[in-house]
Amino acid sequence: MQLLVIQRILGLLLLLHSVTMLPPFFLALFYAEQEWWDFLVTFSGLALLGAAIWLPVRNQRTELRTRDGFVVVVMFWTVLGLFGAIPFMFEHLSFTEAVFESVSGFTTTGGTVISGLDQLPKSILYYRQQLTFIGGIGIVVLAVAILPMLGVGGMSLYRAETPGPMKDSKLTPRIIETARAFSYTYVGLCAACALAFWVAGMSAFDAIGHSFAVLATAGFSTHDASFAFFESPLIEAIASVFMLLGAFNFSLHFIAWRKRTFRGYLEDRELRVFMMICVGLIFLYTAVLSLTAVYPDAWQALRHASFNVISTLTTTGFVSADFSKWPLFLPVLLMLIAFMGGCAGST
Numbered sequence: 650m651q652l653l654v655i656q657r658i659l660g661l662l663l664l665l666h667s668v669t670m671l672p673p674f675f676l677a678l679f680y681a682e683q684e685w686w687d688f689l690v691t692f693s694g695l696a697l698l699g700a701a702i703w704l705p706v707r708n709q710r711t712e713l714r715t716r717d718g719f720v721v722v723v724m725f726w727t728v729l730g731l732f733g734a735i736p737f738m739f740e741h742l743s744f745t746e747a748v749f750e751s752v753s754g755f756t757t758t759g760g761t762v763i764s765g766l767d768q769l770p771k772s773i774l775y776y777r778q779q780l781t782f783i784g785g786i787g788i789v790v791l792a793v794a795i796l797p798m799l800g801v802g803g804m805s806l807y808r809a810e811t812p813g814p815m816k817d818s819k820l821t822p823r824i825i826e827t828a829r830a831f832s833y834t835y836v837g838l839c840a841a842c843a844l845a846f847w848v849a850g851m852s853a854f855d856a857i858g859h860s861f862a863v864l865a866t867a868g869f870s871t872h873d874a875s876f877a878f879f880e881s882p883l884i885e886a887i888a889s890v891f892m893l894l895g896a897f898n899f900s901l902h903f904i905a906w907r908k909r910t911f912r913g914y915l916e917d918r919e920l921r922v923f924m925m926i927c928v929g930l931i932f933l934y935t936a937v938l939s940l941t942a943v944y945p946d947a948w949q950a951l952r953h954a955s956f957n958v959i960s961t962l963t964t965t966g967f968v969s970a971d972f973s974k975w976p977l978f979l980p981v982l983l984m985l986i987a988f989m990g991g992c993a994g995s996t
Contacts, residue, residue, distance in 0.1 A: 660703025759868025
């Protein structure tokens with residue numbers, strides 16, 4: 650095992666992660682919030698630690714093996730979750746609660762221990778959403794995309810981080826270009842989602858924050874009521890579309906953009922089965938909710954059935970209604986379909 654090379658890459662990744670503290674830092678300054686100091690301290694600590702780990706072994710260039718890549722990924726996600734908790738601890742969360750919130754964001758799980766989101770500082774709310782943005786693309790894939798200095802070890806990290814059959818295929822001749830292709834596709838979809846939310850009536854802050862969580866299929870919101878806060882069928886429809894896009898294999902998005910054709914979506918067997926299940930579940934939920942008169946008309950039943958089925962099926966976790974009060978088997982089935990998740994190569 651190449652311990653010195655692992656140390657070098659871990660230091661570089663920590664330096665990279667320290668930079669993610671700067672956007673909420675500047676946001677806190679913009680809104681005149683005292684949290685600017687918290688993010689400055691976290692940035693400084695991470696940068697110093699990363700530099701201390703990297704500098705002694707900065708000249709180590711030995712090629713990484715696949716098992717080394719796994720060690721780097723496991724070590725870094727562990728360290729990431731711990732250090733990502735620091736800003737939450739400044740907000741008087743306990744160590745356990747802060748780590749839970751951090752890990753939930755980075756792993757795009759969406760569980761939260763924080764209540765009263767509407768009263769939190771904007772910088773903290775943005776930071777929570779940013780965690781999901783980073784976790785959606787995967788910080789290691791992002792590092793391979795923007796740190797060519799990782800050199801030949803990039804493929805080992807990519808294989809260790811990327812799920813399913815994606816690990817053995819490259820969309821471009823060089824692994825750095827492949828990682829960049831995924832990153833550009835992800836950022837582009839986030840930008841499109843944010844713009845759509847803003848046009849539909851969200852504030853710019855909410856639109857950007859929710860686009861991060863929607864594409865990452867993460868479920869963090871800037872409001873306690875989640876999407877029910879906006880009371881907008883159009884916003885829910887936009888979220889449903891982009892939750893599905895986040896659950897698709899991202900190589901299909903890249904190929905569709907590169908070749909200017911949607912043929913790849915239609916020919917992908919996994920995607921066809923996934924969408925058949927999704928449409929079937931929406932039809933089932935709409936029918937049951939209509940027959941049991943939970944909502945006054947079929948349109949309202951379809952609205953809430955489609956949003957909550959897509960949110961659960963993609964493991965996003967947003968809600969537009971209290972589905973625990975839905976009749977018969979519907980709440981239990983929602984819990985079961987969450988096990989399915991998205992396609993291979995999705996966020």
